[in-house]
Amino acid sequence: MNLFCAIVGVALYYIHGATAQDVAVHGYYTEPTTGIVFYTSPEPNGTVIGDGFFLPVSLGGFTWGIALPEDAATVDSYDYLGLLVGSRPNGTGWSGIVQGQNSSAEMPNHLMLLAWATGNGDEIATSLRYAT
Numbered sequence: 001m002n003l004f005c006a007i008v009g010v011a012l013y014y015i016h017g018a019t020a021q022d023v024a025v026h027g028y029y030t031e032p033t034t035g036i037v038f039y040t041s042p043e044p045n046g047t048v049i050g051d052g053f054f055l056p057v058s059l060g061g062f063t064w065g066i067a068l069p070e071d072a073a074t075v076d077s078y079d080y081l082g083l084l085v086g087s088r089p090n091g092t093g094w095s096g097i098v099q100g101q102n103s104s105a106e107m108p109n110h111l112m113l114l115a116w117a118t119g120n121g122d123e124i125a126t127s128l129r130y131a132t
Contacts, residue, residue, distance in 0.1 A: 029065055029083065038065030038083045045087075060087030064097045064113070084115045084126075092117070098131065108132060 029038045041064055046057025065083035072080075086095025093116070100110035114127045 029063070031083075036067050036081060038067045038081070040065035040083065058087075060089035060093075062086050062095055082113045082128075084113060086115060088117060 043058040043062045045061040063085040067081040096114040
């Protein structure tokens with residue numbers, strides 16, 4: 001019985017790892033003025049159904065990205081640059097992401113990155129917030 005439990009435990013461990021893989025398409029974007037390279041995840045233009053949670057599309061398209069300091073893998077660092085590229089297919093709207101687990105849509109205590117047009121020419125407002 002112990003051998004059976006061990007085999008089932010190992011199998012479940014590897015199955016969980018395989019099913020938890022990120023299915024999004026990723027890429028890189030280099031900001032032309034600074035040369036900063038962002039790791040990006042685009043969501044193509046598509047029809048949003050229902051509340052839109054976990055859909056692989058966004059009305060008008062959407063891309064988010066992140067750039068970390070060069071030494072981020074070797075030192076404790078809370079610094080990063082975020083990139084949000086949204087669209088306004090209806091002339092209004094906002095873009096944002098909630099960072100945290102991608103297995104749930106829970107927002108409390110997760111960092112939100114938000115951006116929206118102010119209505120003053122091409123001016124964009126941004127905000128970093130923790131959801132409560």
